[in-house]
Amino acid sequence: MRVARQVTKRRAKDEAASHASAGGGKVVARAKTRTNDPDRTKANIIEIATHEFSEKGLSGARIDEIAERTRTSKRMIYYYFESKEGLYRAVLEDSYRRIRTIEASLDLENKPPLEALAQHVRFTFDYQLGNQEFIRLVMVENIHHGQHIAQLSRTQQEGMGAIETLRNIVERGIEAGVMRKDLDPIDLHMSISALSFFNVANRHTFSTIFKVDMTTPAATAARRESVADMILRFVAP
Amino acid sequence: MRVARQVTKRRAKDEAASHASAGGGKVVARAKTRTNDPDRTKANIIEIATHEFSEKGLSGARIDEIAERTRTSKRMIYYYFESKEGLYRAVLEDSYRRIRTIEASLDLENKPPLEALAQHVRFTFDYQLGNQEFIRLVMVENIHHGQHIAQLSRTQQEGMGAIETLRNIVERGIEAGVMRKDLDPIDLHMSISALSFFNVANRHTFSTIFKVDMTTPAATAARRESVADMILRFVAP
């Protein structure tokens, strides 16, 4: 099995090589025009690595395997990211950067507070549902006691905009008399995150133990509404 | 370092042995009496392994390290558990068995429904807070798509009693007119779990990003009440 794997691997490589030289034809040297593109290479490595780390964890992921899936070589991983942990940190940083960017894109400040909150909750729920790689990376990072995200520079670990969004909504909600006065935005965000996160993070053990399928459209929709409902009831005066 | 450890272990064993023979009285000669005790050995291995797996994950844990912390040898791990994954499965099974046992111990059926629910929520919250090894094992298992818990026999992956407890509480709550009629015990349990779980599982990344300390007694107490409050508001008619 392991041997077979090696053979397969080697064969694939050889085929690629012969394809290349066959395409080159006569002036053999020509076919191999390598194009240097550092940004694309780095981005490609991070993309593959994101998948691998989120799938197998930091210790479970294999640099060789990442390298193989990449359009470049293992040497380049170390050239750009220094070490396995360095690559992992880059992956974390990139994932958090992306989520931070997207989170700001919603325009909720003009809508009535309760409506805005409901929409924010549903958006968070759906975002986490649609970005399971990110969720899994967060799990992995917490298994490691958050020690790697702690190493990122201050600006890179900056709190998501969610808190500010919530603060704004809550303020307007209180003013409009539709929310109670003692709400803490961070506490509220924690609840919204918790409910959305669990739905993705623990679905495997939960559905095995309770023998339910959490992935059907019906189950997802029901759960989303339950979560939104719970949050709305929570903020009511 | 390694040698020193070995020596320590050996000495401890010898002392135990001489104690035993001293108690026995007569034939002092056998200082090196190895006592076969399969149950104790297995339990000891599982205890250490539980800690290691919950700390470093399945791929991160090292069999050699587990063996070293054990009062026995690596050979015994393979003797009783066959493989690394076999040991991991035994750890999972044991952890779930323990939680199942404890969960049934609370007597809530006699208390008024709302009070019973509040107590159940606080208990769940505190149990998860106090059993972080278990929480981390669940995270690890979900990183692996729950594939190992799925391999456990049906009875071993049987749903926790929590659902029945909740069903009972909800039924009584509806009857007493203090809870709404359309509550789903599983959905409710999911919410309670989610809120309690997040508090432990994601504390590292969450506190780093939002620069709050979630471990102080004050923060813990506040969070527990927020969670209980949220659930109580959720079930209200």
Next chain:
DNA sequence: GCCGCAATGTACGAACTAGTGCGTTTTGGT
């Protein structure tokens, strides 16, 4: 007593894995 199996310890190996030395090619500046 004693015999056979269960329980245990020691030492070792084959495969894997993160990381690198070194040579080659591409590119941008002058």
Next chain:
DNA sequence: ACCAAAACGCACTAGTTCGTACATTGCGGC
């Protein structure tokens, strides 16, 4: 056109890691 630096690939290694062959001791039944 030329050159230094950046980008890149190949093949290797030193250390680790799961797993096991082999030898030894304890123990329950007869």
